[in-house]
Amino acid sequence: MTAEGIIQLDQKATLALNSLHTVAGDHFWLMMSDRFVWIPLYLALVYIIFRRLGWKRALVLLAAVGLALVVSDRISTLVKDTVERLRPCYTTSLLESGLHTPEGRGGFYGFFSSHASNAFMLFACILTGLRADKTRRHTDIALLCGIWATLVAISRVMMGRHFLGDVLVGTAFGLLTGFLLGMAARWVMKWITKRESPSPSGSPATP
Numbered sequence: 001m002t003a004e005g006i007i008q009l010d011q012k013a014t015l016a017l018n019s020l021h022t023v024a025g026d027h028f029w030l031m032m033s034d035r036f037v038w039i040p041l042y043l044a045l046v047y048i049i050f051r052r053l054g055w056k057r058a059l060v061l062l063a064a065v066g067l068a069l070v071v072s073d074r075i076s077t078l079v080k081d082t083v084e085r086l087r088p089c090y091t092t093s094l095l096e097s098g099l100h101t102p103e104g105r106g107g108f109y110g111f112f113s114s115h116a117s118n119a120f121m122l123f124a125c126i127l128t129g130l131r132a133d134k135t136r137r138h139t140d141i142a143l144l145c146g147i148w149a150t151l152v153a154i155s156r157v158m159m160g161r162h163f164l165g166d167v168l169v170g171t172a173f174g175l176l177t178g179f180l181l182g183m184a185a186r187w188v189m190k191w192i193t194k195r196e197s198p199s200p201s202g203s204p205a206t207p
Contacts, residue, residue, distance in 0.1 A: 010165040014088055017157050017164060018100050025158070026102045032155035033103060033115065041148065045126060048141060052133050057189040061129035064185035065122060068177050072121045076114040076170065085111035089160045101160035113162045116170030119149035121178040128182025132189045149174075 001009075021029075031037050050058040087110035088094045089101045123145040130138045153171055156162040162170075 006165075010163050011088075011091070011094060014157055014163045014165075015094055015097055015099060017154075018088070018160055019098065021100045021102075021158060026100075029155040029158040030103060032151045033159055033161075038148070045141075045145075049126070049130070052130060052136065052138075053189070056192055057132060060188045060192070061126070061132075061182075061185045064129060064181045065125050068121045068125045068181040069118060071181075072117045072174055072177050073114055075173070076112055076117050079112055080107075080109040083111045084109050085163075085166075087161055088163055094160075099160045100158075103159040103161060106161055110162045111166050111169070112173060113153065113156050113166045113170035115156050116149075116153035116162075116167045117174035117177070119152040120171045120174030122174075123149045124175045124178025125182040125185070126178075128179050129185045129189070132186045 046058075046062065049061055053061060086108060087106065088099055089105040090108055091099075095101075126145060127138060127142050130136075130141060149171075153167045156167055157164055
């Protein structure tokens with residue numbers, strides 16, 4: 001398939017998904033797109049991380065999450081300004097076809113979605129880091145974060161702010177970034193655990 005064919009397919013898929021809106025659904029998707037609505041979830045995740053990993057390892061994981069958020073947000077902004085792909089809400093053909101934009105138009109460029117990237121980065125980084133705790137499977141956190149990240153990503157198409165392709169690329173980038181930094185956090189946590197383990201003689205291990 002040619003590049004032009006991929007673009008047209010992306011536009012059709014975006015319009016088809018966006019057309020499924022309802023009045024009640026608009027309020028739901030607007031809520032999903034609002035970062036501030038999810039502050040209680042973020043606080044709950046911080047509590048769970050500290051509870052399951054202990055304060056030293058929890059701080060390592062939270063530092064990795066913070067770094068991943070900065071990387072994800074900065075790179076998505078850089079790519080937007082470099083690629084300069086207009087958002088659906090600035091694409092005349094989609095607007096004429098009935099694109100629904102309850103959130104307004106925002107900035108000009110949308111490739112790739114920082115909402116999708118940040119949400120799936122958080123999902124991947126936290127889940128990868130939590131696997132340092134081998135006593136649990138963390139299925140509950142995986143399910144919660146996975147559903148949340150998916151709904152956040154879809155909301156950007158429902159708001160007419162991103163093409164489906166913007167969201168898919170943002171999702172892939174977020175998963176990769178989160179996984180790599182989550183693995184880095186696990187390496188640091190393993191190093192901390194090793195230093196705290198008693199030496200064979202019974203005394204704490206020395207550097």
